[in-house]
Amino acid sequence: MSLLEVRNLKTYFYTDAGVGKAVDDISFTLDRGKTLGIVGESGCGKSVTSLSIMRLVDTTVGRYEGGEIIFDGRDILKLPEREMQKLRGDKLSMIFQEPMTSLNPVFTVGYQISESLMLHKGMDKKQAWQRSIELLEMVGIPEPARRVDEYPHQLSGGMRQRVMIAMALSGDPELLIADEPTTALDVTIQAQILALLKSLQEQLNMAIIIITHDLGVIAEMADEVAVMYAGDIVEMAPTRELFSDPKHPYTIGLMNSIPDIEENAERLRTLEGLVPSLYDMPAGCRFAPRCQFACEQCSKSRIGLTALGGGRQVRCRRFEQ
């Protein structure tokens, strides 16, 4: 049985602008010890997907409109909040995209890591503090015994991101969701962190969902890749196959926009055209307005995922039977 099985998940936002289908009917599975990469342009629903799995979507505006998230045999969307709290930070943990603002400014780094250890590992203050220092050392923070006593504002963005990683790893998670875990880090540290994640993955047989704009990171880390566009998964494939033979026009566009070394750009060069507004989605294929292969039919009705064999799926009329 897979560790995680997401089936037809829909997460919608109800705002003054209308209903925003941020995640619209996505499905995927992930086994223990495996890594799923999620790529896609800004706003396509990557973070909302991860927050849905953590069940941390802001419920004053957001709603789970349907679907199931089966983690370890239980549907997360149906768990009582108490049970959910036991999972979060323990078997299920997440590294957030915003390293500068994700740590509480009024508590020391050590306190914030210890808190999690005392909660889930039953450690006392002293043990948790000691373990916090070890975790900081593990994620490559120099002088961890001094840093543990510092406040977030005393640390650089990269350091804070590593503190976040240490915190997420403190519970020895079965599933780690890493939302742009290395964006704030320079290249050497980035490589170091990715290597660390990989070695921990082997040790703990941990599953990882890694979200990134950096196709290089995907190539290095992921076993399988989900390409998201405007709340949809448009293509799903084993990493090697995706890179050697992308099927969906959007994926092809992404591959072509990988920056040259000379350009030295951190983000994907954007494809031509704009992502449709969340509140004004095209009726048919959502990528059609930007697609060079689009024909009249594409804009008429929603297009389903087509299984191509070899674990590949694509959402494009050209592959429909």
Added chain:
Amino acid sequence: MGKYIRKRLLQAIPVVFGITLLTFFIMKLAPGGPLGGMISPRSSSEALQRAQEKLGLNQPIIVQYWNWLKELVQGNFGYSTFNGQNVLEMILERLPATLLLTVTSFVFSFVVGVPLGVYSATHKYSKGDYGLTVFSFIGISIPSFFFGMGMIYIFAMKLKWFPTSGFGSALFRGTGFQLFLHKLRYLVMPALVMSLANLSSVMRFARSSMIETLNQDYIRTARAKGLAERAVIYRHALKNSLIPVITIFGQSIPNLFGGAYITEKVFGWPGMGLLGVDAIGNRDYQVLMGLTLFTAILVLPGNLLADIMYSAVDPRIRY
């Protein structure tokens, strides 16, 4: 920190000097003059002359100021033009009652206002939140004398739960805890009236600050750790949301002393405010000057106190 406090105290010296200037010259500008209340159409001009000479009022104004300041520095606030009593003694005699009233209502407005604000924020748009919002708007907009008289009418005259005015009855013979309870009954209404406006604004402030804090990324991090909602709110959010509330802590101290004039008059509370209102009626300039100066000096440490509290709550602030 110690160095910072010393620096701030030194900075206060020119401020106090400025306050003496303002106090003195504003009083001089006031029409009537200190003798206005003592003369009648039948007073002879020699008598007036003699009185002026006695008080030094015939000297140039700068000299008058200088003489007043010289005495002040030695701790002499002058003598009441109305009854000849030592002004400083009059003020010090009234100080405990005023401090009791202001400190009680101040503490009350924060101890009650902050939790109510937190409740409002965590139950945003609920019936309770709407109720508290209406309450706070009423609290901010009702003038305290109106509220005070309403309270006296209902709770003192009709229900007879509390005495109408004063601070203890001369006939009461109890001691110890009995005396404490007796005095407490006199304190309840004026303290409530005085804290109402402040409590309301503390509540509004705590509410919006808490709502903003709960939207921060680090709150999501705290939830992602698996903390229960109570720990998220009271451990992670509360401390952060108190930082802006400290600002009104510093700002509301002067308001309270100002408010004491009205509240003390309404409740016949024997404090500095009542002394001030009586002094206005008596054109007792020496007492008014003394009170203004004294209150200003009392209020000055308020901002310093707020700064110290900032640095206690927020590790990013270091002096």
